[in-house]
Amino acid sequence: MTHGGIEERFLDLVDVSIAFGKSAIVKHLNLAIRRGEFVSILGPSGCGKTTLLRSIAGFIRCDGQIRLAGGRIDTLPSNRRGAAMVFQNYALFPHLSVFDNVGFGLRHHKVPKPEIETRVREVLATVQLQGFEQRYPRELSGGQQQRVALARAVVLNPKLLLLDEPLSNLDAKLRKDLRKDFLRIHEAAGITSLFVTHDLEEAFSISDRIAVMNHGRIEQFGTPAEIFNRPQTGFVADFVGHSNILAGKAHRDEGGAYLALSPKMSVRLPTPLEGPDDVRFAIPGHLLEISSAPVARDNCFPGRLRKLSYLGPALSYVIDFDGLEISGEIPASRENMKLAAGESVYAGWNASDMIALPGAPS
Numbered sequence: 001m002t003h004g005g006i007e008e009r010f011l012d013l014v015d016v017s018i019a020f021g022k023s024a025i026v027k028h029l030n031l032a033i034r035r036g037e038f039v040s041i042l043g044p045s046g047c048g049k050t051t052l053l054r055s056i057a058g059f060i061r062c063d064g065q066i067r068l069a070g071g072r073i074d075t076l077p078s079n080r081r082g083a084a085m086v087f088q089n090y091a092l093f094p095h096l097s098v099f100d101n102v103g104f105g106l107r108h109h110k111v112p113k114p115e116i117e118t119r120v121r122e123v124l125a126t127v128q129l130q131g132f133e134q135r136y137p138r139e140l141s142g143g144q145q146q147r148v149a150l151a152r153a154v155v156l157n158p159k160l161l162l163l164d165e166p167l168s169n170l171d172a173k174l175r176k177d178l179r180k181d182f183l184r185i186h187e188a189a190g191i192t193s194l195f196v197t198h199d200l201e202e203a204f205s206i207s208d209r210i211a212v213m214n215h216g217r218i219e220q221f222g223t224p225a226e227i228f229n230r231p232q233t234g235f236v237a238d239f240v241g242h243s244n245i246l247a248g249k250a251h252r253d254e255g256g257a258y259l260a261l262s263p264k265m266s267v268r269l270p271t272p273l274e275g276p277d278d279v280r281f282a283i284p285g286h287l288l289e290i291s292s293a294p295v296a297r298d299n300c301f302p303g304r305l306r307k308l309s310y311l312g313p314a315l316s317y318v319i320d321f322d323g324l325e326i327s328g329e330i331p332a333s334r335e336n337m338k339l340a341a342g343e344s345v346y347a348g349w350n351a352s353d354m355i356a357l358p359g360a361p362s
């Protein structure tokens with residue numbers, strides 16, 4: 001087995017397993033993260049994300065090895081691991097001011113007072129909370145409390161920042177603002193961050209790479225584009241939202257590869273088509289194009305428009321091809337806004353835009 005250097009495997013989880021009593025929660029998990037990377041663990045509720053993060057932080061014992069910056073840390077107490085954690089529920093000390101919450105770890109490490117003063121003020125500025133030093137957590141909004149929690153973690157200059165769904169208690173607008181702040185601080189501080197979420201959009205918008213987790217295992221680890229365009233398991237395909245799925249037996253001839261869905265609908269598949277004849281493909285809804293007349297391209301079929309709805313700058317719709325329903329999104333342009341439910345249209349897509357899916361969903 002080849003092992004990259006410390007930069008490549010800055011955080012290195014090697015065969016990590018965690019059990020509560022007889023139930024195995026994290027199962028022989030391997031994951032290596034580069035220095036400075038922002039990685040998300042994306043998975044449904046209950047798959048073991050928090051458990052994994054807590055074991056890296058040192059709150060839960062695990063089997064296997066956890067290495068950080070080249071040294072083994074799973075044998076060290078929590079406060080000597082070089083990792084700082086931000087929790088979903090903020091977990092601030094209610095009886096301490098903002099200043100004392102943020103300075104808590106530094107005082108614990110016996111950092112001299114003037115240095116504490118400087119570092120706390122600096123970090124409060126980066127999370128845009130200057131002037132809030134003397135407030136108490138109960139006098140802050142949820143977003144402000146989470147900024148304090150982030151400041152409290154970052155002020156320790158950790159090698160690794162562990163973020164456990166830190167945005168999930170906030171409303172949608174604030175969530176977007178705060179995730180930009182998280183990314184900015186991650187970059188400015190040159191920290192390596194491991195961010196846990198069950199929110200697809202959040203993971204896709206913020207991460208260098210995403211580890212998709214299911215039942216205590218990593219099903220796939222890759223860039224957002226790799227996860228979306230080349231899902232390696234049925235679970236990943238389903239979780240990243242590939243809902244327009246065409247399946248059946250492909251037939252090949254010298255002209256290409258096809259999937260006959262009905263006598264009128266023979267879908268041209270991407271070529272060369274490798275592997276067995278039993279195929280599953282997803283059509284990304286945003287790559288479907290609608291026209292009032294047929295267009296010469298790989299795939300173009302007549303259908304009926306249904307369920308048009310506005311999603312701000314986009315229109316979502318379902319198109320019914322003689323019983324086969326495909327959903328899509330188009331820009332809410334002036335032209336597209338004239339479309340009405342019930343209308344007969346043509347919808348087309350390129351064969352090369354179709355995404356090959358692994359076998360049956362797990």
Ligand SMILES: Nc1ncnc2c1ncn2[C@@H]1O[C@H](COP(=O)(O)OP(=O)(O)O)[C@@H](O)[C@H]1O
Nearest residue numbers: 020021025043044045046047048049050051052
């Ligand atoms: N302290 C514990 N004792 C027993 N079971 C636990 C404990 N903590 C978590 N679990 C179980 O472990 C599983 C994974 O939980 P968790 O790591 O919190 O999932 P996630 O963060 O992905 O939602 C769940 O089935 C949960 O009930």
Ligand SMILES: [Mg+2]
Nearest residue numbers: 049050051165
């Ligand atoms: Mg959790």
